Amino acid sequence: DTAVSQTPKYLVTQMGNDKSIKCEQNLGHDTMYWYKQDSKKFLKIMFSYNNKELIINETVPNRFSPKSPDKAHLNLHINSLELGDSAVYFCASSQGSGRVYEQFFGPGTRLTVL
């Protein structure tokens, strides 16, 4: 199936740990995003990469570090996890940037920090 996929779907961890979430898209898109959806369902963009180059970097703690090894992959590494990091993280992709392109979202990764 052509889609945006994320692993893992669920992640439960202790405060202070370091964890990574992986995202892959096989839609041939060259722009990828990370969004955070909090417990009130509010969606906010965190990062955006276009052709492996960081183009959007919102006010996110530097404990969060995205990495794009190639156009089809965008990973999110989180250091020293805090309780407030608990949320659903969505990866998305689009055909490009700088113009209106539909964003396709992955199924999300529910992160719970204990």
Add this chain to the structure above:
Amino acid sequence: QQQVKQSPQSLIVQKGGISIINCAYENTAFDYFPWYQQFPGKGPALLIAIRPDVSEKKEGRFTISFNKSAKQFSLHIMDSQPGDSATYFCAASYLEDDYKLSFGAGTTVTVRA
């Protein structure tokens, strides 16, 4: 701060009824207004979108109404069905911000059979 204000937070409608969700914005630079639909446990998916040069766009049972002077836009779901039960997000973006999406807070729609 939230650039797009969405209301109501939730609504319940009977099958066959009309669901109406409203959004308002302040930034007049916004020039693209999509609506996303999210089912529980899934990622959001684009439902319908509008540019400010038109006042209405219809796709099937879903219609966006856009009022540029009032800086408001709304989603109407006609003949609501139980399968429409989901959370709906309005959003806005513009070129100079690389079309970064600013989302409203979401509206959870429940359609009763």
